[in-house]
Amino acid sequence: xxxxxxxxxxxxxxxxxxxxxxxxxxxxxxxxxxxxxxxxxxxxxxxxxxxxxxxxxxxxxxxxxxxxxxxxxxxxxxxxxxxxxxxxxxxxxxxxxxxxxxxxxxxxxxxxxxxx
Amino acid sequence: xxxxxxxxxxxxxxxxxxxxxxxxxxxxxxxxxxxxxxxxxxxxxxxxxxxxxxxxxxxxxxxxxxxxxxxxxxxxxxxxxxxxxxxxxxxxxxxxxxxxxxxxxxxxxxxxxxx
Numbered sequence: 001x002x003x004x005x006x007x008x009x010x011x012x013x014x015x016x017x018x019x020x021x022x023x024x025x026x027x028x029x030x031x032x033x034x035x036x037x038x039x040x041x042x043x044x045x046x047x048x049x050x051x052x053x054x055x056x057x058x059x060x061x062x063x064x065x066x067x068x069x070x071x072x073x074x075x076x077x078x079x080x081x082x083x084x085x086x087x088x089x090x091x092x093x094x095x096x097x098x099x100x101x102x103x104x105x106x107x108x109x110x111x112x113x114x115x116x
Numbered sequence: 117x118x119x120x121x122x123x124x125x126x127x128x129x130x131x132x133x134x135x136x137x138x139x140x141x142x143x144x145x146x147x148x149x150x151x152x153x154x155x156x157x158x159x160x161x162x163x164x165x166x167x168x169x170x171x172x173x174x175x176x177x178x179x180x181x182x183x184x185x186x187x188x189x190x191x192x193x194x195x196x197x198x199x200x201x202x203x204x205x206x207x208x209x210x211x212x213x214x215x216x217x218x219x220x221x222x223x224x225x226x227x228x229x230x231x
Contacts, residue, residue, distance in 0.1 A: 035219060043204055045222035091159065103149055103161035103172060104220065 002027040004094050006107035013082050014115050021077045021110045023092030029053075031097040034068065034075045035104065039089040051075060082114045118143065120223035122207050128229045129197050137192040137226045141209030148190040149210075149220055150182060154203035162205075165190055197230045204228075 003026040013019045025034065036048040049059065051068050059066050063080045079086055089111045093104040121140045129135050141148050150162040161174035165184035173180075179195040188209075194201055204227050208220035 033219075037222070042224060043206075043227075044224040045206060045208070047219055047221055050219045093159075103164050103174065104151075104159075105161070106159040108158050 002029075002032075002094055002096065002105050004092050004105055004107035006090075006092055006110050008110045009108070010111040010113070012113040012115065015084060016081050018078060018080050019082050019112065019114075021079075021090050021092075021112070023075045023077065023107060025073050025075065025092070025094045027094060027096065029096050029098065033095045033097070035093040035095070036066065036075075036077050037091045037093060039091060039109070041088075045091070048077075079112075082112075084114050084116050087112055087114045120207055120209050120221055122205075122223040122226050124226060125224070126227050126229070128231060131197055131199060131230055133197050135194045135197060135201075135228055137194075137205050137207075137228070138189065139191070139207030139209075139223060140189045141207075142211070142221060145209035145211045145221075146188050147210045147220070148184055148188065149208040150190070150192050151206045151208065152176075152203045153206060153225070154200070157203075159206070163192065194228070199230050202228060202230045 005024045032053045034051045037045040039045050049066055056068050056070055065078045067076045089109045091109045092107040095104050123138045147166040149164050151159050152162055153159050162176055163182050164172045168184050182192040184190045204225045206222050206225045208222045210218045210220040
């Protein structure tokens with residue numbers, strides 16, 4: 001079975017602080033995909049990043065960076081110099097290559113509150 | 117380019133009735149996924165359609181069903197509504213789906229309230 005754990009239920013920071021959202025996953029497959037989505041109050045899930053299991057290169061996109069470590073089954077997300085607009089619920093998710101398990105398995109989400 | 121669109125935005129139904137939710141994928145996308153986001157239960161996979169076929173379904177009773185049309189739009193039907201069906205229903209589309217994997221993009225959701 002596959003599972004995604006986001007242990008942090010809610011994080012509150014002050015604007016301009018850096019914040020890291022943790023994600024730990026479990027899967028028996030050797031080929032899989034990891035994702036981060038952002039859900040603002042409007043409800044729509046906004047795609048942020050996809051990482052393939054065979055590509056452990058970390059990625060930076062503006063203020064966002066992602067640290068994928070296969071050895072610890074973690075895919076953490078860091079926001080540098082947080083802004084109020086970053087306030088949202090962030091979901092980590094896992095999908096398998098096997099067509100029978102192609103759908104996303106989501107973590108429970110981390111609510112990020114950025115105070116001005 | 118238009119994103120994934122869902123209708124209606126809000127839907128209020130009485131227990132026992134049927135609800136129909138609609139989803140139009142991004143142009144060129146052939147795969148449509150449905151997810152339920154109920155309070156306290158998180159995001160759970162419901163159904164996956166690709167090129168008109170149901171490819172997989174989550175752990176939901178048969179009264180949750182749907183279909184995908186030749187233009188790749190999709191509808192989700194929920195029969196014999198129960199109070200616990202109240203949730204945000206999210207549709208997502210991706211542009212390959214069955215043959216290879218690509219990320220899914222979500223619509224704004226339909227909030228279903230069962231009273």
